[in-house]
Amino acid sequence: MKKYLITSALLYVNGLPHLGHLIGCLLPADVYARYLRSKGEETLFIGGTDEHGTPSEVGAAKEHMDVEEYCKKYHDLHAQMYRGFDLSFDYVGRTSSEQNKEIVYRIFNELDKNGYITERTTKQVYSPDDNRYLPDSYVMGTCPYCGYDRAKGDQCENCTKVLDPTDLIKPRSVLSGSENLEIRETKHLFLQLPKMEKELSEWIETRKGIWPDIAYSIAKKWLKEGLQERGITRDLKWGFAVPKEGFENKVFYVWFDAPIGYIGITKQWADEKPATRSFEDWWLNPENVIHTEFMGKDNIPFHTITFPATLRGTGEKWTQVSMLKGMNYLNFAGGKFSKSAHRGIFMDDAIKEFPADYWRYWLIANAPESDDANFSFDQFAATVNKDLNDVLGNFINRVLKMTVNNFGQQVPVLGNITNAEKELYDSLDALTEQYTAYMDKLEFRKAMSTLREIWVSGNNYLARTEPWKVVKTDMDYAGTILNTALNLIRLYANLSAPVMPQTARRMLDLFEVNEQIEFPVGKMVSYLTGLKPGTPFKLSDPLFQKILPERIAQLKETYHEED
RNA sequence: CGCGGGGUAGAGCAGUCCGGUAGCUUGCCAGGCUCAUAACCUGGAGGUCGUGAGGUUCAAAUCCCACCCCCGCAACCA
Numbered sequence: 031m032k033k034y035l036i037t038s039a040l041l042y043v044n045g046l047p048h049l050g051h052l053i054g055c056l057l058p059a060d061v062y063a064r065y066l067r068s069k070g071e072e073t074l075f076i077g078g079t080d081e082h083g084t085p086s087e088v089g090a091a092k093e094h095m096d097v098e099e100y101c102k103k104y105h106d107l108h109a110q111m112y113r114g115f116d117l118s119f120d121y122v123g124r125t126s127s128e129q130n131k132e133i134v135y136r137i138f139n140e141l142d143k144n145g146y147i148t149e150r151t152t153k154q155v156y157s158p159d160d161n162r163y164l165p166d167s168y169v170m171g172t173c174p175y176c177g178y179d180r181a182k183g184d185q186c187e188n189c190t191k192v193l194d195p196t197d198l199i200k201p202r203s204v205l206s207g208s209e210n211l212e213i214r215e216t217k218h219l220f221l222q223l224p225k226m227e228k229e230l231s232e233w234i235e236t237r238k239g240i241w242p243d244i245a246y247s248i249a250k251k252w253l254k255e256g257l258q259e260r261g262i263t264r265d266l267k268w269g270f271a272v273p274k275e276g277f278e279n280k281v282f283y284v285w286f287d288a289p290i291g292y293i294g295i296t297k298q299w300a301d302e303k304p305a306t307r308s309f310e311d312w313w314l315n316p317e318n319v320i321h322t323e324f325m326g327k328d329n330i331p332f333h334t335i336t337f338p339a340t341l342r343g344t345g346e347k348w349t350q351v352s353m354l355k356g357m358n359y360l361n362f363a364g365g366k367f368s369k370s371a372h373r374g375i376f377m378d379d380a381i382k383e384f385p386a387d388y389w390r391y392w393l394i395a396n397a398p399e400s401d402d403a404n405f406s407f408d409q410f411a412a413t414v415n416k417d418l419n420d421v422l423g424n425f426i427n428r429v430l431k432m433t434v435n436n437f438g439q440q441v442p443v444l445g446n447i448t449n450a451e452k453e454l455y456d457s458l459d460a461l462t463e464q465y466t467a468y469m470d471k472l473e474f475r476k477a478m479s480t481l482r483e484i485w486v487s488g489n490n491y492l493a494r495t496e497p498w499k500v501v502k503t504d505m506d507y508a509g510t511i512l513n514t515a516l517n518l519i520r521l522y523a524n525l526s527a528p529v530m531p532q533t534a535r536r537m538l539d540l541f542e543v544n545e546q547i548e549f550p551v552g553k554m555v556s557y558l559t560g561l562k563p564g565t566p567f568k569l570s571d572p573l574f575q576k577i578l579p580e581r582i583a584q585l586k587e588t589y590h591e592e593d
Numbered sequence: 594c595g596c597g598g599g600g601u602a603g604a605g606c607a608g609u610c611c612g613g614u615a616g617c618u619u620g621c622c623a624g625g626c627u628c629a630u631a632a633c634c635u636g637g638a639g640g641u642c643g644u645g646a647g648g649u650u651c652a653a654a655u656c657c658c659a660c661c662c663c664c665g666c667a668a669c670c671a
Contacts (some may be wrong), residue, residue, distance in 0.1 A: 042670090044648040084670075165669040168670080169671085184669065195669095243598085248598095252668085257668095306642095350599070358598075358664085400599080402598085420630075427630060428628055428630085485633095489632095490633090496628090497628095498626090
């Protein structure tokens with residue numbers, strides 16, 4: 031039996047994650063992981079924070095903290111928010127861990143041995159006043175082409191020309207504003223991607239039609255333009271020291287050690303219980319592991335080109351990515367979410383406003399799969415009110431109350447079934463098969479639309495059988511209808527659990543059965559006759575609450591949503 | 594002519610690969626039902642499918658060409 035390895039892109043530790051990060055990788059990965067587990071598949075779900083690099087050093091300085099302390103602080107905050115949203119990671123690790131260092135060194139040494147690492151001297155901007163080398167984008171100045179005075183050293187945002195820091199007129203440091211800059215020569219190590227171009231190209235070709243278009247086409251684009259050697263070291267302090275003579279005072283570039291972090295974090299997980307776990311089972315076991323990666327579209331080149339090249343270059347049999355889900359961006363009120371400007375909705379605020387499942391359902395049902403999507407409170411409220419309250423919540427409520435009023439607080443006896451039940455079974459067979467197919471293909475929007483259809487089919491069944499009338503003439507059949515409807519609640523719990531784990535648990539716990547979540551497969555009739563007659567159930571408050579117009583207006587104001 | 598994605602009812606989307614009477618959700622209107630969270634079920638109105646009195650075809654949202662608009666990316670901000 032193959033087993034499933036699921037990784038969500040490691041978010042940069044600087045600052046707090048917002049809804050865009052949540053839907054970009056964390057949440058879809060979690061839904062998929064929960065789906066697979068509930069089907070009984072052996073699943074390992076890995077996540078964590080990406081910590082090395084200039085932004086961490088700068089961020090730490092701003093908060094007058096030691097870099098390590100700073101990263102720990104934000105790592106812990108991230109992890110706390112992941113728990114708040116019920117993200118079921120098996121381990122939330124760190125790219126700065128000892129385990130990752132070990133793997134990074136192992137991979138680097140293999141690459142070096144195999145001739146994929148070369149040295150080259152480059153010119154780099156050094157700022158004595160900041161006491162550091164500056165990445166190109168940390169140098170600002172006047173664009174020589176358009177005269178824009180806030181052009182960055184890698185590109186002018188005004189005229190879009192690609193620049194070198196040395197092109198800028200009156201260059202200055204973004205950090206200190208100092209114009210006292212030097213160009214220093216510095217030696218760096220480069221990964222020879224061109225050597226692997228052909229091999230990568232052939233492999234990517236096999237992913238056509240399997241990966242989403244956006245992932246395949248971005249990878250193809252890079253290959254078409256021709257791969258270039260890529261620097262994997264930096265002149266920084268915060269990072270893994272490069273284990274090579276002459277480079278001891280340099281560290282690996284974040285994009286070299288970040289994806290390797292998936293492996294390092296798996297080792298962190300394994301090291302907690304070395305008797306029963308090993309990272310080799312997952313990462314050096316390509317024949318038996320299906321690896322699925324989730325990421326935002328900006329991450330696609332690194333996951334389709336650089337990271338696979340890094341693993342291949344070692345000559346070892348690392349587990350490579352099988353399926354890759356690249357998401358577009360979620361925008362807020364027509365603009366972008368922004369960490370630096372703190373614009374949009376951040377995960378810590380979101381969880382204070384509404385239960386995790388409200389967000390989880392809306393985000394997955396509106397996932398930016400084919401294009402960038404927008405978040406607005408009007409749409410959010412409309413979906414929560416209609417799908418969750420009216421269609422699902424109200425169904426559960428009406429069934430429970432009707433049963434209590436006619437049969438007491440227990441599941442009535444299932445008597446003879448009629449065409450109405452047979453047709454319900456048939457339609458649910460078809461719908462759940464479709465739902466499963468969409469989940470397998472990671473087509474989340476379509477999966478949610480099908481799940482909703484499944485919920486609607488319950489209301490439809492009641493409209494057709496009219497149990498409120500039947501109770502007056504035929505209590506046996508009325509019991510059969512309500513037995514079926516109660517079983518639907520249990521079925522819905524199991525089907526909805528990957529997206530709405532808390533709600534699903536509450537639904538299942540209405541019945542005193544003490545069951546685990548289990549994803550329904552095969553013929554639905556067995557799931558619709560599973561509750562034993564006489565099983566007691568609870569009445570509970572409605573599962574969801576509507577978001578009223580005043581609340582919407584208030585939220586728009588609090589979060590500065592523009593119309 | 595940098596590259597990629599997108600432009601389909603008021604809103605949000607599917608359909609485009611493999612041409613064949615334009616579909617879903619919401620909103621709106623009407624009817625049904627009255628068990629339920631003013632909920633549920635059914636029906637209806639609403640679109641010259643970005644533009645081109647373009648091309649191919651018996652037939653184009655779908656294929657080809659040109660142009661326009663929006664979003665993102667350009668390898669040192671993850």
